[in-house]
Amino acid sequence: MISNASSQSELIHSNPSSQSMVYRVPGFDPDEIDYIAGQTFRRYTLSPTSNVRRTGNGTCIVWFRNDLRVLDNQALFKAWVSSDSVLPVYCVDPRLFGATYYFGLPKTGALRAQFLVECLADLRKNLQKYGLDLLIRHGKPEEVLPSLAESFGAHTIYAHNETCSEELRIEARLLKALQKLSLPSTPVMFARILQSVESKCMVRSCIKTPASLGPPPKVEDWGSIPSLDQFELQHQKASRPRLSICRGRKCIVEQSARVLLEEGGPRRLEHKWSQDPKLFESWREGKTGYPLIDANMKELSATGFMSNRGRQIVCSFLVRDMGIDWRMGAEWFETCLLDYDPCSNYGNWTYGAGVGNDPREDRYFSIPKQAQVYDPDGEYVAYWLPELRRLPKDKQHFPGFSYLKPVVPLKYGNPTKQGGQSTAAPSRKHSKFASGHGKPHRG
Known part of the structure; x- marks a missing residue:
């Protein structure tokens, strides 16, 4: 049986020196932040005299996916209540370190892989505080x-x-594999009581x-947290993956009245997005000639x-000014972002490109x-662009x-003139790019 549980502080920067920039949370000093974190931890921890008791028996598995935390973890809590032994598991799925669907970019870049390694180490440490450990296995979850x-x-x-397509396909394969097993029948669980109560409340x-949370079942080898060597990322530059343009999906549609009647209307048409590798590389590496774009891409x-503002600006530039397929930008963000989430990433890119469920085809920054x-x-x-520091501020x-x-x-945009020369490339009256629809692979 598999059971699915329902599941910012503003960054400001000081005046940077030539070597460093300091980011602070406004209004708090480090000691105060630590104190608040400690208070929060205590509020989210049951006291020994709590009325909540374990009512189940047998063993439950907690499959950690994107929720690499102990605090406020509903899946972990339900597993603890409905068993007398909890086995926390994380599967290092090789598909997460393959290539993206359309353009063959790395699905997980070196920075995000390192972030995952650190998160797994932190999760294991926190589980050990509660009498458990984290079982790490390399392979597909459905196996x-x-x-x-x-x-x-x-x-x-x-x-x-x-909620996204790739994850849902994995769940479907897992359910199919579990149906072939002869497992113990599910005992009466406290989860049933929770479900009846939770059904009346939208927000838990x-x-x-x-x-x-212990004790865990007896495990001979809990597995080691993967290293970057195992991901085969040690020799790969995060900003220079190979671009496989031949994998891009192209669609040529005959523009005729028949399309309106027989093929779903004009909203179904796929415009000819540019997939120019040199233009895309200049955007990806922060070498577009526009300092604001280049600084954001180098930070990434x-x-x-x-x-968030930077993400909107570079998206607008890639799609509106360069006319590049928005899916190339979305897949590059998937490669690089530590806070990558398929819903927000692909949702924001479709919105920025004017092709989502709430399209704004005139959205331009x-x-x-x-x-x-x-x-x-x-x-x-x-x-982020040290070569500009020697220039006056009004020319940077x-x-x-x-x-x-x-x-x-x-x-x-009307370029401002500085010193008798144009500060940006001449604007064009009419863009050759017409925003249209590409099919996102994710969610």
């Missing part, structure tokens, strides 16, 4: 979990819900963690992070305007011949 369920006689596998309260490659509003003193671009966003030549002209 690993049924084998573990059979070996340990587990009657239930708990996991949090996922936070789950409190028991003082001890160096840290695995980009602000003017690079000069965004630079003047969000980085008026040029501190951000000067930090508009360096003219002191910087790379823009790879494409801007679709909109």
Whole structure:
């Protein structure tokens, strides 16, 4: 049996020196943050005198997926209540380290792989505090979990819900594999009482963690946290994956009246997105000739992070100004982002490209305007583009011949003149790019 459990502080920066930038949470010092974290931990932990008691027996498996935490973990809590032995499992799925569907980019870049390794180490440490451990197995969940369920006689596998296509296909394969096993019948579980109560409430309260989650079943080898060598990422530069354009899906549609009647209407048409590898590489590596774009892309490659405003700006530039297939940008974000989530990533890219369920085909971010509003003193671009630091502040966003030549002209925006020369490429009156629909592979 498999059971699915339902499942910011603002960053500001100080004036950077030439070597470093300090990010702080506004209004809090480090000691106060630690104190608040400790108070939160105590609020989310059950006291020894709590009325909640374990009512089940046998072994339950908790399948950790994207929820690599102990606090407020509904799957872990339900497994503890409905058993007398909990086996936490994480499957290192090789498919997560393969290539993206359309353009063959790495699904998980080196920075995100390192972040995963650190998260697994932290999860194991936190589970050990509660008398458990983390069983790590390399392989596909639909193969690993049924084998573990059979070996340990587990009657239930708990996991949090996922909503995207790849994850749902894995769940379907897992359910099919479990149906072939002869497992112990499910005992009467406290989860049934929870379900009747939770069905009346749209938002659940936070789950409190028991003082001890043990004991775990006897395991000879809990497995080691994978290294980057095992991911075969040690020699790969995060910003330079090979681009397999031949894998891109192209569709040529005859523009005729028959399409309107027989093929779903104009919303079904797929426009000819550009998949120019050189243009895409200039965007990916932060060499477009526009400092605000280049600074954001270099931050992404160096840290695995980009602000929400930056994500919107670079998306708009790639799609509107460069005319590049939005799926190439979405897959590159999947490669790099530490906080990658398929729903938010692909949802935001379809929205930015004007092809989602709530399309805005005129959504455009003017690079000069965004630079003047969000980085008026040029501190951000000067930090990530050291070659601009020697320029006056009013020229750091508009360096003219002191910087790379823009790879494409801007679709909109009146370039400001500095020193008698244009600060941006000439704007074109009409863009050759017409936003249209590409089919996202994810969710």
